[in-house]
Amino acid sequence: MELHVVINGRKDLAGQLYKQLREAIESGRLAAGMQLPPTRLLAEQLGISRKTISDIYAQLTYESFLIGRVGKGTYVNARPSKTLRKQNACELASADRIDAWRALQSPLPDPTLTGTVKREFVGGATSKGQFPHDEWRRCVQYALRQMQRSIGFYSHCEGLPVLRSAISQHIAFCRGVVCQDNDVVVCNGTQQALDMISRVVLEKGSVVAVEDPGYPPARLLFASHGATVVGVPVDQEGMRVELIPDHTRLIYVTPAHQFPLGMPMSLARRTALLHRAEALGAIIIEDDYDSEFRYEGLPTDSLQSMDERGIVAFVGTFSKTLLPELRLGYAVLPPAILEAVMKAKQFMDWHTSTLPQWALARFMSDGELQKHIRRCHGIYAGRRERILSRLNGDLSPWLEAIHTTAGFHIAALFKHPIDLKLLIELSRKVEVGLYSIEGFYYQQAPKNGLLMGFGSIETLDIDPALDRLRDILLQIDER
Incomplete structure (x- = not known):
């Protein structure tokens, strides 16, 4: 060079x-x-x-x-460098648009920005200690050999055929999804899947219905495309379908494990949602973010498997089963939007990096993904049981867990007013990371509660952490 x-x-x-x-x-x-x-x-x-x-x-x-x-x-040699003058955005013709993007709130709090503590109840995170590094390393070596044999040109925008096949088999087995290999598009996590679908379906002013409370990164992404985002309240059966507004073009739901409250959508509500979407001519995005981990009750069908009209896009991610840093996800798309979404993917980044695709395909075909899920399931089940035991025990004067059957977080609501900001601040001082559910509410009045993730906290750290939580609650409770 x-x-x-x-x-x-x-x-x-x-x-x-x-x-x-x-x-x-x-x-x-x-x-x-x-x-x-x-x-x-x-x-x-x-x-x-x-x-x-x-x-x-x-x-x-x-x-x-x-x-x-x-x-x-x-x-x-190491020496201080001078700071070069950067062009100020206000000098640009696009300054207003740039300011609008800068004004968008951050989707979710990143614990690494404020500094992690020893005992973290952060949601959506997994423990690297559970990740099968040796098996994955072997699959990466296989991926490098496959790339060495390639002609060195761009790959398939929709993803490697071998990985699309592995994904379709996996979700058919685990979630009952009805699809062919060609219905699957590999992408960089669920967020890119949502972005691709949004680019194809939405125009400025299009109405999007989202769960309220719900997943902020999805809501903010839809808004960034110029959509009018409407928060639809949820109850113990999921999204209240009768409140979905007329002219809605896109509906985003998490039926297997409502985010963040955790309850599954009832069968009656799923059926009503499909009928409502069909009447509106709307596409439903079913975000199946961590449903591989189910602890009680009979399996529930995916919404996509109930779809007879081709209106459900099923999106999933390997961030929850493997590692968020891999940035691998997928979308199973109905015929009406499949070709258009593939074009959008090609325009966005041509294709997802083939090295992790080859590695993941081998990892899945060797049965390592299922082994990993089974191993983590036992660990997560034990952590979940320990947290529920404490919430129903010595923490019950303050907190009540919302019943959930899947995933690796629990939402717990306070039974009476608590200074939650003070609680979180005091908890961090004793190395306990707690997170409020308040930021997940959009147009509904927020409830006072905690999102208690148990994917990254070690099992032996749960009781000491909850002991500290109990002690702080005794200290600040003003009843």
Whole structure:
């Protein structure tokens, strides 16, 4: 790779090179620790004598811009860099649009930004200690061999055929989804699936119905496309279908495990939802985010398996079963929007990276995903049981768990007013991470409660953490 230096004419060659190297180092474009080309190579690149370049390197070394390492070469020395002026957004014709994006709230709190604590009840996170690193490493090595055999061009925008097949078999087995391999589009997590569908279905002003409370990243994404987002209240049976407004074009639901409250949508409500969507000509997005982990009761059909009119898009992710950092998800699309969504995917990023696709396909075909889910299921079931035992025991004077049968979080509502902000603040001081459900409400009045994730907290940390929660509640309860 050549060093970017521009020589104009043949006058003062040494001065031109010296000035450009010094400015590049001062601005930070040449970062500390970066190795400069050997004098011979740079001389050939620029058509300057090797001695001239050696003299410039020597001068910059004397001024502490460079440092020489015997037998290794010449490197940029560590020093403070000047801050370059950036163009201000207000100077742009698109300033108003940029400001609108900047004003959007962050979808979900990121515990890594505020600093994690020892005992985290954060939702949607898994423990890396449960991830089968050795098995995954073997699958990545297989993926590298597959890529080595390829012609080195772009891949299928809808995903590798072998992975689409593995996904269709997996969700048919686990969730009863009715689909063919060609109905599946591989994407970078559920969020991209929602974005692709939104681009195809929505226009500015289109009405989107979402659960309230619900999943903020979905609601904010729909709004970013210019949609009019309406929060539809939920009760113990799920979204109240009769309150879905007329002219709704898209309906977003989490029927297997309502986010964040956790209850499943009843069969009667699912049937009503399908009839309502058909009457509206609306597409339903069924987000099946963590339903592989079910602990009690009989399995429930996916909404997609009940769909006879081709109006349900079933989206899922491997962020919950494996790791969020992998950014792998999928959408099972009805025929009416399949081709259009594939075009949208191609325009967005051409295709999802093939390396993790090959690895995941091998991981699934070898049965490692099912083994991992079974192993985690036993661990999560034990953690869930321990939290419920405490919520129904010594924490019951303050909290009541909402009944849920799947997933790896529990929503618990306070039975009487509590200063939740103070509770969360005091808990962090004793290394316990708690999270309110208030931010998941949109147009409905928020309830006072906690979202208690048990995917990342270690089993042995649960009781000590809940002991501290109980002690703080005893301290701040003003009844």
